[in-house]
Amino acid sequence: MIAVIDYGAGNLGSVVNALRSIGHAPVITQKPIEIVKAAAVILPGVGAAGDAMKHLNDLGISDAIKQIVKENKPLFAICIGLQVLFDETEEGGHHTCLGIFPGTVKRFPAGLKIPHMGWNQVNQKITHPMFTDIPDNTNFYFVHSYYAAPQNPAIIAGTTDYGITFCSAVARDNVFATQFHPEKSGRWGLRLYQNFLDMALKRKPQKAQ
């Protein structure tokens, strides 16, 4: 069973539509107990990281996410879902996040059009089952004003250029997260979900590398 976390994120419906289109009916839940029981979990997200953290904390989901990461269950986090995995975000002043990855979420430098909105290339930095059959430098759809700056460069799975080169995908053990929106990235975005389903449903959780 794959659980999609429902904490009020605007792109929940799109993520569910994407999964259904590739033949998977996920469980949509906001109950921590269902989240920790799931074989794999998807954390959607769009909007502001501070709001997202507030909802995750209020619903008791933050601890559930930390637990599944500890148990090395597959977790796929998207956009704000990626950002909240880090220590903290500068968005809206300052907000403490889940602290699963050391690092800070920062605003793009002034002088660029913000949000970074549209299709941009993801340069794959590692070989990973999530990238199976997806060509390097494929375009994915982005819409965000902040980006994650990981302390440990080893978790950077993909980078993208927008004024600066920023981390657009992270991977560690069974956690994979993208700053872009695979559910809005056409064929290759759907392929990313397919790869996650393959990873989550057909294999036992294993340490990457």
Next chain:
Amino acid sequence: MLTKRIIPCLDVTGGRVVKGTSFTELKDAGDPVELGAFYYAEGADELVFLDIGATPEARDTMVDIVERVAKRVFIPLTVGGGLRTVDDIKRMLKAGADKTSINTAAVLHPELISQGAERFGSQCIVVAIDARRKDGDRAAWEVCTHGGRKPTGIDAIEWAKKAVSLGSGEILLTSWDADGHRAGYDLELTAAVSDAVSVPVIASGGAGNLEHLYEALMQGKADAVLVASIFHYGNYSVRDAKEFLARKNIPVRMTG
């Protein structure tokens, strides 16, 4: 590198797609769900659905269309036309829209922009500006509302800046002088707004050939181009447009 977006625009009334010269001569150009899926398969970067009927009944039809499109089309969807309240916005986002475009209601009640941005995030709030050149002034434009019929006297550049300061995440800029005439976008207007705001600008109104798209992206400094008639009537495909732009070194997303 961020690519430039090619966005087919589907004007919808009574559940059907239409497009005519400056919206006064409407011609049926197809079923919005089928057409949306067709453009998605062709490599469109986003889709815009504008409800030009914008009656309460039309809104229900639009919700149904958006729900059906969102199940088949996995690129961003913007929906606009007659959205007046935060609840109207919410309903479209819930149906599957990624962004909502607000026009007349934003001019009448600018707080709708900030309320929408606060509630759903700036990325969901596109302010659509219909602009027309002021008489006797070549480089000044005024905002029109009510489907371009009502001049407001508001300066279009100042309004764009204000909309962004209130939380608009993108500007959809239509030249009412150029729209429907297929003689090219208003490049001066597009460049002026693009220079004035810090968010992406979508150029709209006037595309008659592929060179016009190139001009809007280069001279007009637009981040994206909205295209209707020349796609709907089959003059060019999305792929034609992207191949043309790629040959001229504009970064575009090519699909397999």
